[in-house]
Structures are given as C-alpha cells and as structure tokens.
Amino acid sequence: MSAHDTAIDTRAGARAGIEPEGRKPRRISPGRIGIYAFLIMAAVFFLVPLYVMIVTSLKTMPEIRLGLLFNLPKEPTIQPWIDAMVNACTGLDCHGLSPGFWNSVKITVPSVIVSIICASLNGYALTYWPYKGANLLFALLVFGAFVPYQVVIYPLIIGLSWAGLFATLPGIIIIHTIFGMPLLTLLYRNFYASLPVELFKAARVDGAGFWRIFFMIMMPMSVPITIVAVILQVTGIWNDFLFGVVFAGRENWPMTVQLNNIVNSTTGVREYNINMAATILTAAVPLIVYFVSGRWFVRGIAAGAVKG
Amino acid sequence: MAEVSVKNLGVSFGHLKVLRDLNLDVTAGEFIVLLGPSGCGKSTLLNAIAGLLDITSGQIWIDGKNVTWEEPKDRGIGMVFQSYALYPRMTAEGNLTFGLRVARVPKDEIARRVERTAELLQIKPLLGRRPSELSGGQRQRVAIGRALVRDVDVFLFDEPLSNLDAKLRTELRVELKKLHNRLASTMIYVTHDQIEALTLADRIAVMHGGVIQQLATPKEIYRRPINRFVAGFVGSPSMNFVEGTLRLAEGAPAIELPSGKRIGLGGYEFSARPEDGRPAVLGVRPEQMEMKPGDGGSALPIEVHLIDPMGADSLLWGNVGTDTISVRIGPDDTFEAGTAVEAWFQPVNASLFDAKSGERL
Numbered sequence: 001m002s003a004h005d006t007a008i009d010t011r012a013g014a015r016a017g018i019e020p021e022g023r024k025p026r027r028i029s030p031g032r033i034g035i036y037a038f039l040i041m042a043a044v045f046f047l048v049p050l051y052v053m054i055v056t057s058l059k060t061m062p063e064i065r066l067g068l069l070f071n072l073p074k075e076p077t078i079q080p081w082i083d084a085m086v087n088a089c090t091g092l093d094c095h096g097l098s099p100g101f102w103n104s105v106k107i108t109v110p111s112v113i114v115s116i117i118c119a120s121l122n123g124y125a126l127t128y129w130p131y132k133g134a135n136l137l138f139a140l141l142v143f144g145a146f147v148p149y150q151v152v153i154y155p156l157i158i159g160l161s162w163a164g165l166f167a168t169l170p171g172i173i174i175i176h177t178i179f180g181m182p183l184l185t186l187l188y189r190n191f192y193a194s195l196p197v198e199l200f201k202a203a204r205v206d207g208a209g210f211w212r213i214f215f216m217i218m219m220p221m222s223v224p225i226t227i228v229a230v231i232l233q234v235t236g237i238w239n240d241f242l243f244g245v246v247f248a249g250r251e252n253w254p255m256t257v258q259l260n261n262i263v264n265s266t267t268g269v270r271e272y273n274i275n276m277a278a279t280i281l282t283a284a285v286p287l288i289v290y291f292v293s294g295r296w297f298v299r300g301i302a303a304g305a306v307k308g
Numbered sequence: 309m310a311e312v313s314v315k316n317l318g319v320s321f322g323h324l325k326v327l328r329d330l331n332l333d334v335t336a337g338e339f340i341v342l343l344g345p346s347g348c349g350k351s352t353l354l355n356a357i358a359g360l361l362d363i364t365s366g367q368i369w370i371d372g373k374n375v376t377w378e379e380p381k382d383r384g385i386g387m388v389f390q391s392y393a394l395y396p397r398m399t400a401e402g403n404l405t406f407g408l409r410v411a412r413v414p415k416d417e418i419a420r421r422v423e424r425t426a427e428l429l430q431i432k433p434l435l436g437r438r439p440s441e442l443s444g445g446q447r448q449r450v451a452i453g454r455a456l457v458r459d460v461d462v463f464l465f466d467e468p469l470s471n472l473d474a475k476l477r478t479e480l481r482v483e484l485k486k487l488h489n490r491l492a493s494t495m496i497y498v499t500h501d502q503i504e505a506l507t508l509a510d511r512i513a514v515m516h517g518g519v520i521q522q523l524a525t526p527k528e529i530y531r532r533p534i535n536r537f538v539a540g541f542v543g544s545p546s547m548n549f550v551e552g553t554l555r556l557a558e559g560a561p562a563i564e565l566p567s568g569k570r571i572g573l574g575g576y577e578f579s580a581r582p583e584d585g586r587p588a589v590l591g592v593r594p595e596q597m598e599m600k601p602g603d604g605g606s607a608l609p610i611e612v613h614l615i616d617p618m619g620a621d622s623l624l625w626g627n628v629g630t631d632t633i634s635v636r637i638g639p640d641d642t643f644e645a646g647t648a649v650e651a652w653f654q655p656v657n658a659s660l661f662d663a664k665s666g667e668r669l
Contacts (some may be wrong), residue, residue, distance in 0.1 A: 196391035198466075202358050202454070206407030207381030220397035234488075 080273035100258030123188025145182035167249030310371035317366035344515035455511030536666035587663035
C-alpha cells in the first residue's frame with residue numbers, strides 16, 4: 001500500500017509540483033441551483049412587464065382591444081412610437097414627447113455639469129483645505145441627504161420666486177444642483193480622502209495653489225468617481241418628476257411630466273400602444289446610460305486608492 | 309548650501325501636543341536623520357520644516373531667513389515622500405517639470421535642468437513613462453528627481469525607502485549617500501530604520517514622544533546612548549539590560565544583581581559621580597560580549613535557553629536572573645540549553661542607566 005502511494009505521489013509531484021487534494025468540487029450544488037432559480041425568477045418578474053410594454057407598443061389599437069396581453073403583434077407597426085414622439089396630445093397641444101425630451105436635455109445637461117463642478121470642489125476643499133467649521137459643514141451636508149424633499153419644497157418656492165427664478169430654467173437647474181450636493185459631495189470627499197495626502201503635499205512643495213492643484217492634479221485623477229457622479233445625476237435628474245412639475249414652469253416641463261400628461265389624458269380613447277411607447281422612450285435615456293457605462297460605474301465605485 | 313534651524317518649535321493637533329519646545333540646528337551640507345518609532349513626531353517635524361502644517365509656536369529658519377510663515381515653495385526645499393507621490397496622470401518628465409512650470413521657469417532652463425537631473429539619477433529612458441509604468445525603485449528615483457530639479461539647497465526625505473524591498477532599499481541607500489556627497493546639500497531624512505540612520509547620517513536625532521532624545525553622530529549614539537530609550541532603540545538585536553544596585557563603597561565600582569552576585573565595572577566612565585546603593589541598569593550590546601574571558605573584563609552569569617543561527621553568526625539567548633539576554637557568538641559555537649555559562653564584556657564599552665529616570669550615569 002505504502003509503495004503504491006509513494007509511486008503516485010512522486011509522479012504527481014514530478015508533474016505539477018502541487019496537486020489538488022480531496023474530492024473535486026461539484027460544479028452544480030443545491031445552493032447554486034437555488035441562487036439561479038431566484039435570479040431567474042427576479043429577472044422574469046422585471047422582464048415580463050417590459051415584454052408586455054414592448055409588444056403592446058407595436059400593436060394596433062384593434063388588436064389591443066382583443067385583450068390578448070402576451071401575444072406577439074400580428075401586424076407589427078411603429079406608428080405608435082412616432083405618435084408618442086411627435087403627435088400625442090396633452091390637452092390641445094399635440095406635439096408628442098419631443099418638446100419634453102428637449103426640455104429634459106436642457107435641464108439635465110447643465111444641472112449635471114454644475115452640480116458635479118460644485119461637488120468636486122466641495123469635496124476637494126473639505127479634504128485638503130480644512131477650515132474652521134469644515135467638519136460641521138460636512139456633517140450638515142450629509143444630514144441634508146436625509147431630509148425629505150417635500151419638507152423643503154415650499155420654502156424653496158418662496159425663495160426662488162423672491163429671486164425671480166421660480167418656474168424658469170435656471171431655477172430648476174439650481175434646485176437640482178442643491179439636491180445633488182449632499183450625496184455628490186460625500187462621494188467626492190471620500191474619493192479625495194482615499195488618495196494619498198502626500199500627493200497634495202508634493203504639489204504644494206512644487207508651488208501649486210488651491211486652483212492649480214484642483215485642476216492639474218485632482219481633476220485628472222477624478223475620472224472614475226466623476227463617471228459615477230454623472231451616472232447618478234443623469235438618471236436622477238432625468239427621472240425626476242416632482243421638482244420638474246413644481247419648479248420648471250409649464251414651458252420647461254421635462255419629459256417625465258409630459259409623459260404623465262399624455263398617459264393621464266382623460267379625453268378620448270386610451271391609446272395604450274402610444275402610452276407604452278412613450279413610457280419606454282422616457283426611460284430610454286437612463287437605460288442607455290446604464291448599459292453604456294455600467295462597467296465604468298462598478299469600476300468607479302471600486303476605485304478606492306489610486307496606486308501609482 | 310543652507311543651514312536649517314528649528315527654534316522652540318511646538319505643534320499641536322487639537323489638544324494633542326505632538327512636538328513641544330523642540331530645537332534643532334542643522335549645519336549647511338549636513339545629513340541629519342530623524343530616527344524614532346511611529347508616532348514620535350519625526351514626520352511632523354519634517355512637515356513643519358517643509359511648511360506643510362501650521363505650527364503652534366516657535367520659528368523655523370532656513371539659510372538665515374525666518375521662513376516660519378512662508379509657503380513651502382518659497383522655503384528653498386525639495387521633498388521626497390514615502391509613497392513617491394508622483395502625479396499619476398503625468399509622465400515622469402511632467403512630474404519633474406510640474407513645479408518649474410508652476411514657477412514659470414523658461415523652457416530652455418527647464419530642459420537643461422531635466423537633462424542634468426535625469427543624467428544624475430539615470431532616469432533618462434523613463435522620462436516618457438507614466439508612474440504606473442514604472443517599478444517602485446524607478447518611481448522613487450523620479451520622485452527624488454522631482455526634488456533635485458528644483459535646484460534647492462535643502463532636501464527633506466520622509467521615509468523614502470520604506471516602500472521598497474530589501475535589496476532595492478540597500479541600493480538606493482548607497483545612491484542617496486553618493487548623491488549627498490556629490491551635491492553637498494543639506495539633507496534631513498526621516499526614518500524608523502536604524503540601518504538607514506546609521507549608514508547615512510552625519511548626525512542622528514533620536515526622537516521619542518515629540519522630543520529629541522539625543523542628537524549625535526551615529527558612532528556616539530551607538531556607543532554612548534544618552535538614555536535607556538536610545539540604547540534600546542538603536543542596535544539590532546537591541547542592547548541587553550540587567551537590573552541591579554550600584555555598589556561604590558568598597559574598592560572598584562560594581563553592580564550587584566538581585567542574586568547577590570557583583571559584576572565589576574572597573575574602567576567605566578561615569579558622567580557624574582553617582583551615590584552608592586542606587587538602583588541601576590547595566591546595558592551591554594550582544595556584540596560586545598564574548599564567551600571567553602578577555603583581559604580586564606567582567607563576566608555575566610547566563611543560563612542558556614537557545615541558539616538562533618543567523619548565517620554569519622549566531623545569537624545565544626539566555627537569562628540573567630529574570631532579565632532576558634542575547635549574545636552574538638560564532639556561527640559554529642555550540643552551547644547546551646539549560647547550562648550555565650559566562651559572557652565577558654569590557655565595562656568601558658558598556659552603558660549604565662539610572663533605573664528610575666533611565667538617564668545615563
């Protein structure tokens with residue numbers, strides 16, 4: 001027995017140095033089956049409504065009235081999508097979602113840029129140039145992340161109308177910037193705090209000041225966290241309904257508000273196919289952002305220390 | 309060349325006094341090493357000299373100028389950090405020239421200085437690379453280059469070699485020494501590595517608890533440590549301490565062990581004449597003892613525990629009473645565990661400390 005064992009050992013040792021010991025782990029274990037079963041169920045749970053939306057949006061109204069929700073369209077048509085984009089009516093205004101789409105772009109792009117510039121500056125100053133009361137300010141900012149929006153809406157309306165910015169584009173941009181500040185500042189501050197402080201010291205010995213260190217050292221290093229911030233802000237602001245309806249003003253209403261108005265029109269027949277198409281169109285921007293930048297998002301969140 | 313002078317420096321973080329009333333004079337062209345355990349304030353002192361933190365009291369003078377309230381860039385210093393702190397989005401050349409570009413040095417002057425520095429540190433082929441494309445040793449070379457290119461007279465090093473592996477550390481240490489000999493600039497170097505301190509320094513400042521315990525040449529620090537902390541911190545393995553009572557009454561001075569055995573101290577140079585019967589600690593380095601009697605030496609009775617072979621030599625570990633002791637012995641010397649042996653030393657080489665204050669007697 002021992003001679004046999006030794007023979008095997010020598011052979012194994014000669015071949016690979018170290019051989020795995022014990023039984024080979026099975027590929028499929030009960031736990032694994034459970035995990036996949038749960039994941040598949042969760043996926044179905046979220047995908048079935050999407051499926052219904054897509055097939056409905058491609059059907060004609062007579063076909064929808066048959067009530068066969070899960071059937072594929074017999075005569076697929078993209079007319080509902082075109083209607084949703086440019087023809088659907090809210091009240092007497094029949095321009096579809098397109099004005100809302102452009103309004104959302106006009107609100108989202110400046111809001112994202114302004115809020116990210118402010119927040120990165122905030123995070124940078126709080127991390128590297130701590131002044132008296134900096135910690136208190138930071139604590140207040142973080143606390144701000146937990147204040148329910150509804151509580152501050154009324155004071156903000158008063159404040160903005162006093163400043164003459166209520167129901168204007170700059171008004172809604174300011175609102176989005178303010179409400180993005182707590183989370184984004186936290187994000188940037190923690191990111192900068194994770195960088196080696198010696199980098200900042202080296203730049204100071206090299207003679208760079210507040211702005212130069214920010215623009216030439218910190219900003220180029222902030223790419224991963226900025227991608228996270230852009231994703232958060234784009235999806236958050238694009239999906240916003242409450243602030244849009246309150247602060248943007250009728251002519252600046254974002255896509256979400258317009259979608260609601262189209263879907264909830266009470267006159268005439270409910271055009272389910274157009275409603276479905278309009279909803280998917282509205283959700284498309286955040287969806288695309290996620291699909292395109294998902295891996296950057298994970299990488300950015302995981303990017304703690306920047307080595308080298 | 310520039311001298312650096314720290315006068316009555318105090319630094320506090322909130323209520324925590326990190327440095328108090330600290331004085332340090334570095335002559336021009338000197339290589340000073342600040343040596344001490346973590347948290348002793350050595351890096352704080354360096355940062356204060358660099359102007360990277362707000363000091364609470366005192367003054368800092370560089371090259372005959374009071375720079376206490378000057379910006380780091382105006383102090384005429386270059387600094388090298390432990391984590392290299394290279395700007396990750398710039399090439400090695402970008403890192404070297406950043407400070408010069410900030411200071412609006414003319415382009416041809418920048419090129420000239422980069423050329424000279426790259427030559428000196430042999431980093432020319434690396435200039436186009438990003439820090440992430442450099443090895444640890446190369447990064448630290450570039451970081452040293454970034455300090456050199458500033459054309460200053462005072463260089464501050466904050467544990468520059470601690471992140472490197474042992475072999476590279478030795479190489480760069482030798483190069484740093486050469487660099488100092490060549491540039492003859494003032495260098496202040498923070499480390500917790502005593503080998504670096506002993507090899508590099510003109511003078512070592514051993515720090516502990518925010519206070520410079522001893523400022524002296526490496527030899528002096530090693531041979532005549534001023535107190536028990538310095539004695540225990542410098543030297544590896546550290547100095548052996550044996551507690552006892554000083555006996556001066558009858559004849560030659562001696563230290564009486566708790567067991568009653570007297571160890572003669574004939575030839576030891578007392579700094580002040582101490583009184584008889586004082587509790588004292590005898591300090592002898594492992595390499596100052598031999599296992600055979602020398603002329604005029606004294607012997608410590610040791611109970612052998614084990615032998616640690618270290619390659620070039622071995623360490624004998626044993627007990628004197630309750631104190632653990634190590635003796636450096638030849639690589640082939642053998643001693644049985646549990647046997648009683650005698651280790652001989654010359655009292656003139658030994659140190660004697662007050663048991664209470666820890667000061668050298």
